Amino acid sequence: AQKITQTQPGMFVQEKEAVTLDCTYDTSDPSYGLFWYKQPSSGEMIFLIYQGSYDQQNATEGRYSLNFQKARKSANLVISASQLGDSAMYFCAMREAILTGGGNKLTFGTGTQLKVEL
Amino acid sequence: EAQVTQNPRYLITVTGKKLTVTCSQNMNHEYMSWYRQDPGLGLRQIYYSMNVEVTDKGDVPEGYKVSRKEKRNFPLILESPSPNQTSLYFCASRKKARQEKLLYGYTFGSGTRLTVV
Numbered sequence: 308a309q310k311i312t313q314t315q316p317g318m319f320v321q322e323k324e325a326v327t328l329d330c331t332y333d334t335s336d337p338s339y340g341l342f343w344y345k346q347p348s349s350g351e352m353i354f355l356i357y358q359g360s361y362d363q364q365n366a367t368e369g370r371y372s373l374n375f376q377k378a379r380k381s382a383n384l385v386i387s388a389s390q391l392g393d394s395a396m397y398f399c400a401m402r403e404a405i406l407t408g409g410g411n412k413l414t415f416g417t418g419t420q421l422k423v424e425l
Numbered sequence: 426e427a428q429v430t431q432n433p434r435y436l437i438t439v440t441g442k443k444l445t446v447t448c449s450q451n452m453n454h455e456y457m458s459w460y461r462q463d464p465g466l467g468l469r470q471i472y473y474s475m476n477v478e479v480t481d482k483g484d485v486p487e488g489y490k491v492s493r494k495e496k497r498n499f500p501l502i503l504e505s506p507s508p509n510q511t512s513l514y515f516c517a518s519r520k521k522a523r524q525e526k527l528l529y530g531y532t533f534g535s536g537t538r539l540t541v542v
Contacts, residue, residue: 311467340529340530342530344533350513350535350536350538351533351534351535351536352468352515352517352533352536353533354530354531354532354533357530398467398468400468400530402530411456411458411473411475411481412458412470412473412483412484413458413460413468413470413517413530413531415467415468415469416467417465417466417467418467
C-alpha cells in the first residue's frame, strides 16, 4: 500500500487565488512527521512546512498552511494568494519515528505539478 | 550559510565507468541520506547514515555504495554505472532529534542530474 498518496498529478490556479494540494498518508506509527517540499523547474528541493503527529494546531508558514486531519490521515497543503513563482512540483512526505528504525527515511508521494496562471 | 553541497550538478558518463558524487553539509548534522528521483516515482531512498561509520541500505541500494568517514561528508559511489541509474540524485541531511516527539525534516542539496549512456 502507498504510504503517501497525492491524487492530483497537475493543478491550475489563477494568480492571487488560494489552492489546496491533497495528501493522504498511511501509518500505524503513533509518532510521525509530515512535510511539504517545493521543487521548481531548476530542480532543488525546498522545505515549506512541517506538521508533527502530536501537534494540536495546524502548521502555518507565511502563505503556506497545512490542513491536518489526523483521523482522516490527510495533510493537505493550502497556498493562499498564489503567485507566478509558486509554479512548481510539490511533494508531500512523511517520517515515521519508530517503524523505520528511528525515522531515517522520508517517504515521498509522487508529487503534484502546480501551474499558476495570470 | 547552512547548506548541503553536492557536486557535480550535471554529469554524463558511459556505462561501467566508476564515478563518485560528493556531498558535504556544514550544519553538523548526524543523519545523512541519498535519494534518487525518477518521473512518476517520487523520491526513493538509496542509503542513509546515522553517524560516522554507520550506514545502512534504503529502498533502492543496488548498484550504489556509500561511506561516512567524516561527519560532514557522505559520497555516493557508482562502481559500474548502468543506464537504469540515469536519474536526479539528492543528498540530504538532518540533525538528530533530542526529543521523541520532535521530528526534523531533511535539508536537501541542489541535486545531481546523472545520465549514463
